[in-house]
Amino acid sequence: MAEQAFIKGNEAIAEAAIRAGCRFYAGYPITPQSEILEYMGAHMAEAGGTFIQGESEVASISMVWGAAAAGNRAMTSSSGPGFDLKQEGLSYLSSCDVPAVVVSMMRYGIGGGDITAGQDSYLQAVKGGGNGDYRLLVLCPNSVQECADLTYGAFDLAEKYRNVVLILGDGAVGQMMQNVNLPPRVEHDINSYDWVIKGKPACAKKNKATNLNWYVGDKAWSEHVYSKLHTMQENEQRWENFMVDDAELVFVAIGVSSRVAKQTVKMARAQGIKLGMVRPITAWPFPRKAFEEVNPDVKGYMVVEMSIIGQMTEDVYGATKYTKPVYKHCTHIDIPIAENLLEAAKDALAGKLKPEVAL
Amino acid sequence: MEALRKPELIVQPCGFCGGCGHGIIQRLIAESLEELNIADKAINCVDIACCFWTIDGLNLDGIAGPHGRMPAVATGIKATRPDDIVYIHAGDGASYTIGIAELTHICLRDVPVTMIVVNNGVFGMTGGQLSPGTTLVGQKTTSTPRGRDKIANGQPGDFLASLSHHDFEFAARGALYSVPEIAKTKKYIKKGFENQIAKKGFSLIEILSACPTNWNMPPVDANKRVEEEMTKVFPLGIFKDRGGKSNG
Numbered sequence: 164m165a166e167q168a169f170i171k172g173n174e175a176i177a178e179a180a181i182r183a184g185c186r187f188y189a190g191y192p193i194t195p196q197s198e199i200l201e202y203m204g205a206h207m208a209e210a211g212g213t214f215i216q217g218e219s220e221v222a223s224i225s226m227v228w229g230a231a232a233a234g235n236r237a238m239t240s241s242s243g244p245g246f247d248l249k250q251e252g253l254s255y256l257s258s259c260d261v262p263a264v265v266v267s268m269m270r271y272g273i274g275g276g277d278i279t280a281g282q283d284s285y286l287q288a289v290k291g292g293g294n295g296d297y298r299l300l301v302l303c304p305n306s307v308q309e310c311a312d313l314t315y316g317a318f319d320l321a322e323k324y325r326n327v328v329l330i331l332g333d334g335a336v337g338q339m340m341q342n343v344n345l346p347p348r349v350e351h352d353i354n355s356y357d358w359v360i361k362g363k364p365a366c367a368k369k370n371k372a373t374n375l376n377w378y379v380g381d382k383a384w385s386e387h388v389y390s391k392l393h394t395m396q397e398n399e400q401r402w403e404n405f406m407v408d409d410a411e412l413v414f415v416a417i418g419v420s421s422r423v424a425k426q427t428v429k430m431a432r433a434q435g436i437k438l439g440m441v442r443p444i445t446a447w448p449f450p451r452k453a454f455e456e457v458n459p460d461v462k463g464y465m466v467v468e469m470s471i472i473g474q475m476t477e478d479v480y481g482a483t484k485y486t487k488p489v490y491k492h493c494t495h496i497d498i499p500i501a502e503n504l505l506e507a508a509k510d511a512l513a514g515k516l517k518p519e520v521a522l
Numbered sequence: 523m524e525a526l527r528k529p530e531l532i533v534q535p536c537g538f539c540g541g542c543g544h545g546i547i548q549r550l551i552a553e554s555l556e557e558l559n560i561a562d563k564a565i566n567c568v569d570i571a572c573c574f575w576t577i578d579g580l581n582l583d584g585i586a587g588p589h590g591r592m593p594a595v596a597t598g599i600k601a602t603r604p605d606d607i608v609y610i611h612a613g614d615g616a617s618y619t620i621g622i623a624e625l626t627h628i629c630l631r632d633v634p635v636t637m638i639v640v641n642n643g644v645f646g647m648t649g650g651q652l653s654p655g656t657t658l659v660g661q662k663t664t665s666t667p668r669g670r671d672k673i674a675n676g677q678p679g680d681f682l683a684s685l686s687h688h689d690f691e692f693a694a695r696g697a698l699y700s701v702p703e704i705a706k707t708k709k710y711i712k713k714g715f716e717n718q719i720a721k722k723g724f725s726l727i728e729i730l731s732a733c734p735t736n737w738n739m740p741p742v743d744a745n746k747r748v749e750e751e752m753t754k755v756f757p758l759g760i761f762k763d764r765g766g767k768s769n770g
Contacts, residue, residue: 187601189594217594217629225591225624229598231564231605232585237598255588344768353602360583360599362563362606371577373586428768 166345173337174265175345176308176330177202180238183318184351185264186212187225187237188231193245194278196268209352210348216326220245224252224265230261231256232360232372234353237317240266242334243276246284249290253327254293260358261371262321264314265299266274266330269418271496272452272470279500280334282418283470288331298392299329300399301446303417307341310357314445315346322356322394325331329445333469335419335498395448402450403442407430407457410439412508415490416467416477417443423499424467431505438508446475451482463488463518465511479502488518529556533581533706538572543698543731547640547750548576550704551611552710560607560719567596569612569621571647573640576611587593595609596635607636607659607718614641618655618681625681625726631686632723636714639726640758641728643678650736655679658755663736678755686761691723693761697730697753699745710760723764730756 170178170432177199180188188203201218207214213230217223224237241249246267256263266287269280288301300320302313310332311498317328353359359372371377378382403421409412414424421442431438441453441464464487466473473491480489492499492507509518536545555561568577569592577584585595586741592610600608617625628635642661645651647666651665656678660669661737670677686693692714696707707729714725730752732744739747 187598189598215597215601215631218623222591222594222624222627225588225594226598226601229567229585230602231593231598232595233599233602235598235602237602251588360565360585361603362560362565364562365581369581369583371584371586373574373577373584418655466523 167342167477169340169342170307171198171338171340172304172307172310172332173198173268174202175307175343176240176314178345179213179311179314181206181210181262182346182348183274183315184349185236185238186210187219188212188239189215189226190239190241191211191217191245193225195270195280195335196240196242196266198337199266205507214311220248221251224249227263228252228261229258232259232261234356234361236351236360238264238266240268242268243270243272243284243431244274246287249293253299254295254297255295255328258295258374260325260375261372262325262327263518264317264321264328264330266332269333274471277496279421281496281497282333282420282471283474285446285470285474286466288329289449291383296388297500298447299327300324300393300395301329301331303331303444303446304336305418305421305442306336308345310336311343311345315323319455325358326395328470333418337408337421339353341379365472379449399445400448400450400452402453404453404456405440405442405445407439407441409437410458411437411458411462412512413461413464414438414440414467415475416440417446418438418478420467420469420499423504424502427501427504427508430501431508436509449478449482454482457517461487462512463490465490465492466519467492467510469496469505471495472522473519480521490516493521525652529553531556531561531580531582535580536579537575538725541732541734541744542572543642543729544572544575544640546698546704547611547638547642547729547731548579550708550711551576551609552580554715555607556709558715558719560715563605564604564607565599566608567592567599567608567610571609571613571616571617571645572718573611573613589690590619591620591639592616593624596632596648597628597633599636600633603703607715609715610635610637612637613641613646614639614643614656615645615653618679619653622655622681626685629685629724629726632690632722634718634723636718636725637727640710640731642731643716643752644733644736646677646733646736650733655681656702658751671752682726682756682761686724690726691717691764692725695728695730695756695758695761697748698756699749701756710745728756
């Protein structure tokens with residue numbers, strides 16, 4: 164039964180998770196994503212699931228790990244320094260191929276930083292913050308509808324690869340309100356998969372949710388990890404390209420910055436300036452294929468990001484094999500403004516900007 | 523007289539050091555699960571460090587690490603599978619130091635899980651360093667080679683006693699230095715599982731255990747040390763038994 168609602172992005176994530184069969188949520192409050200926790204606190208019990216406000220982010224993701232290993236669809240969410248504390252759990256989940264959904268609604272700054280929107284936790288999300296060779300499947304909503312849709316599909320995706328899926332939003336996407344179509348509610352059977360841990364008769368094969376290399380052998384495990392990551396990279400790239408066929412300069416942006424970038428492309432086109440946009444919907448795997456659709460004579464790219472250094476720059480250089488200059492328009496703690504972005508694009512096309520060196 | 527037999531649950535020789543209590547504890551767990559007829563419902567949640575090895579020693583589904591987080595992990599498992607028997611096997615470092623927040627809050631939530639804490643007063647697997655919550659004052663460890671100094675290194679605490687102030691089901695401390703103490707310890711472990719069968723709340727059983735390897739002592743002397751020195755700081759017995767009604 165589809166329904167419409169006028170809700171925040173954070174609420175859409177929580178509601179879509181419940182509708183996808185998520186029946187375990189644990190989290191610790193942190194701005195700007197506390198609505199996810201509050202929504203779960205208000206609605207998880209009536210869906211027949213468990214809500215726990217954990218003693219820390221570390222404990223919360225550990226609870227999620229236990230619930231997910233036992234077969235539940237489980238989720239936790241955080242932001243900024245709270246997401247830092249999830250890295251231990253993310254690495255452990257990855258060590259034994261346990262799928263779960265984790266949300267990071269990025270806030271701005273280093274350390275405590277600030278409580279408002281930011282996009283400077285990009286590298287942490289896509290390159291991994293925990294130890295070992297793992298990657299998260301990173302989905303980047305830029306609207307309330309996408310908050311719902313990407314979260315709803317995240318559990319199937321996580322189970323398909325037995326990999327953690329990260330919903331990487333930002334404070335602005337989490338806080339803004341829009342109309343959203345909500346998907347139908349499904350129930351998940353905790354015995355759907357043979358890898359879950361549970362009580363079993365003596366004769367049954369036993370599962371051990373710990374470093375799987377000890378059970379399958381280092382060679383087999385290494386080949387499995389390598390193959391899984393490459394398969395995900397090949398098959399799961401998602402993106403939205405906007406007016407890239409003939410563009411002379413192409414913005415690359417996610418989340419709230421991509422909304423401004425799209426508006427800027429429209430303004431520029433009205434003035435006869437050929438701009439375009441590549442919007443990664445998956446930040447990992449980075450949608451390298453999206454760049455194959457871009458005008459081969461494009462003069463350059465411009466990363467639009469709420470950070471200081473333009474954290475996505477190295478991914479754009481990688482996707483374009485360093486064939487084009489990459490500029491940045493970084494607005495730090497502020498949401499980009501279309502007029503300013505248009506001026507920056509004009510400067511880049513006029514040769515007034517220096518290409519970025521990826522840090 | 524009943525013949526002694528190895529519990530079916532134990533499926534490989536245990537690799538613990540000579541004189542270590544972990545092997546006895548693994549056996550007591552296995553015997554208790556079999557005698558209560560719940561082996562086919564049990565999930566083994568082991569913390570990292572020496573406890574870890576029972577994940578392979580026992581023929582159960584198991585989950586291991588992260589260090590100190592097993593009360594949280596077990597909380598997620600029990601919420602998902604409330605009819606399974608979920609137990610934690612962890613050390614004193616995991617439980618009383620790095621994971622004291624997780625242990626405190628599983629007590630406060632009174633989650634119907636059984637937790638066994640093995641207290642040997644050192645970090646065994648990493649080579650015998652100070653265990654901040656349990657190493658006795660004056661005790662030499664690899665990180666306090668001149669003995670634990672109360673000012674410089676802090677002092678041990680009786681966490682079982684302090685946690686017992688909270689409202690949960692059962693807390694007891696046993697030891698392994700004599701046959702009668704082993705028998706009492708087994709009763710505590712069994713009680714912890716019985717509480718879970720009856721859907722009562724959280725049960726916490728601490729066991730004083732010798733670590734001859736890291737104490738640099740022959741096993742007999744190590745057991746004597748548990749009896750004569752450790753029990754003075756960590757008294758044995760039942761700390762709380764709510765005897766409560768079913769918790770769900």
